[in-house]
Amino acid sequence: MKLNKTHLLPAGLALFAIAAMGLLADKAWSEKQQQLDLITNVYKDHLSRPEVRQASQMPAGFYSQELESLVTANSHLCDSLARGDEICGYGADGDVFLDTQETGPGLDFEKSGFKAERTGDDAVEVNFNVYPEHGEAYARRLTYQLVRVPGGWRVDDVRFANGTTMRQEIQRENEAVLANASDLPDTASWVFHYLGNEDAMERATRFIAFPVQVCDEYGSCAGMRKDDPRLLQALDALRSVYYGHAPGEEGLRPLPKVAQAPSAEGKVVAVDALDFSFQARAWWITRIDLSRVTAQR
Structure with missing residues (x-):
């Protein structure tokens, strides 16, 4: 049977286009999953170690370099200039991941009812409860703003339910420390x-x-x-x-x-x-x- 080359070329291009679309779809799915995994895995680890929860508030490879530098600068400023009795330093007076100062007894990942969903191309919203026994009064919602870097996705800011962000809170505390000093x-x-x-x-x-x-x-x-x-x-x-x-x-x-x-x-x-x-x-x-x-x- 003699093949018609004029028919083969369009067919080949169509197959290539379908394959390319499939690869792009796979890549898009992978990027979305990486975003969800970044946040979810940190919460799984954070909620599995209550005895060192405060110490795990700066997990490696979680924040963007710029945001990590802001936290470090805030810590240095508090150490050098916050000389009264006020609590100073991001996360010094509470758990920043759980947005609370107290949690229910034996709280873990399962009990918290943790859920994460993408709310944009570069945002992940998390919902959970830090004291399930006391109902919705202890429900929490945070939105993580992400940025793509060569090593993968990183958190570039965090928005809390009260409308403030991580960057705003750090900046506000820095300004207060300098004003008092x-x-x-x-x-x-x-x-x-x-x-x-x-x-x-x-x-x-x-x-x-x-x-x-x-x-x-x-x-x-x-x-x-x-x-x-x-x-x-x-x-x-x-x-x-x-x-x-x-x-x-x-x-x-x-x-x-x-x-x-x-x-x-x-x-x-x-x-x-x-x-x-x-x-x-x-x-x-x-x-x-x-x-x-x-x-x-």
């Missing part, structure tokens, strides 16, 4: 708050730039590091000036009133025995001079 009255209030509590007095060292210049009541000065035992002695002497030596005892001087000052690099403001200097985006104690507050005894 550049507020001299706020900084001084924390220092004197800690000085007023003998058991918490050492926390005042969070606000000291080391090595710090320390001068005794006779004007003899020395540079001291954080581990120098003379430093706590100086702080204790300063505490007694304002709060007395014993609980309920009145100090020799009232607490100073601290006015706001420009947060300009290198600016120095004297507050009784303390010199506060603005450097590296925050106010720091750079000098403790007991002679300023003990000369009138």
